Amino acid sequence: MAAAKYIVGNWKLHGSVQENAARLAALKAGCRSDVALAVCVPFPYLAQAQQALQGSAIAWGAQNVSEHAKGAFTGEVSAAMLTDFGCSCVIVGHSERRSLYGEDDATVARKVQAAAAAGITPIVCVGETLSERERGETAQVVTRQLAAVLVHVSTETKRHMVVAYEPVWAIGTGLAASEEDVREVHALLREQLERAGAANARLLYGGSVKASNAKTLLNIANVDGALVGGASLNAEEFLEIAQAARA
Ligand code: 13P
Secondary structure, X not given: OXXXXXXXXXXXXXXXXXXXXXXXXXXXXXXXXXXXXXXXXXXXXXXXXXXXXXXXXXXXXXXXXXXXXXXXXXXXXXXXXXXXXXXXXXXXXXXXXXXXXXXXXXXXHHHHHHHHHOOOEEEEEEOOOHHHHHOOOHHHHHHHHHHHHHOOOXXXXXXXXXXXXXXXXXXXXXXXXXXXXXXXXXXXXXXXXXXXXXXXXXXXXXXXXXXHHHHHHHOOOOOOEEEEOHHHHOHHHHHHHHHHHHO
């Protein structure tokens, strides 16, 4: 039997204690255990997610992690701190962190290693920008981003990490990548993972995943789940995406 699809919500910079309470309660009430669901919430809400979701089938995690374990790094949050709040996963190298906060491939690799060393599943994001795509550089960009991580992490980490292909031009635009694009890039990433001894690492697609296109995207070869931004803020729609993963 194929492993359950993994559907991860990335709340980004959204939420409030009040808003989250309603969303988390709705998720808990509506989820079933045959799809692996997780929500990655802003740091201040990790305790709230932990309290609301403990004992449910939904996991929770963060959207960033420090490459450092401790020390004079004002504003940073370590992987060990995330484990204190029961995080099972963390998004690393999201394109918004790469483009807005200057995270390069080497930093991303160190963060992946830090998360994995603490027993947290890193969800490593790769993806080309629109101009890179227009220059025909998609394959080159995503394989470079993934290679930077693969060379730096242990075999054990490689096996347990999750890779999310998120074409930057598809994020928040309402325009998901085409089936053909997703099939092609995921096949390429799968081959790269196989060569690195990580054939079973899960490969997610992200970028304008919605209830209306989830089934099509999740049925593409080598798509083991989805990383969902905007649509994960609506509990009903997020659960519909989970339903599509089940079908
Ligand atoms: P959207 O689903 O809003 O396009 O965002 C995707 C994303 O960035 C998830 O990490």
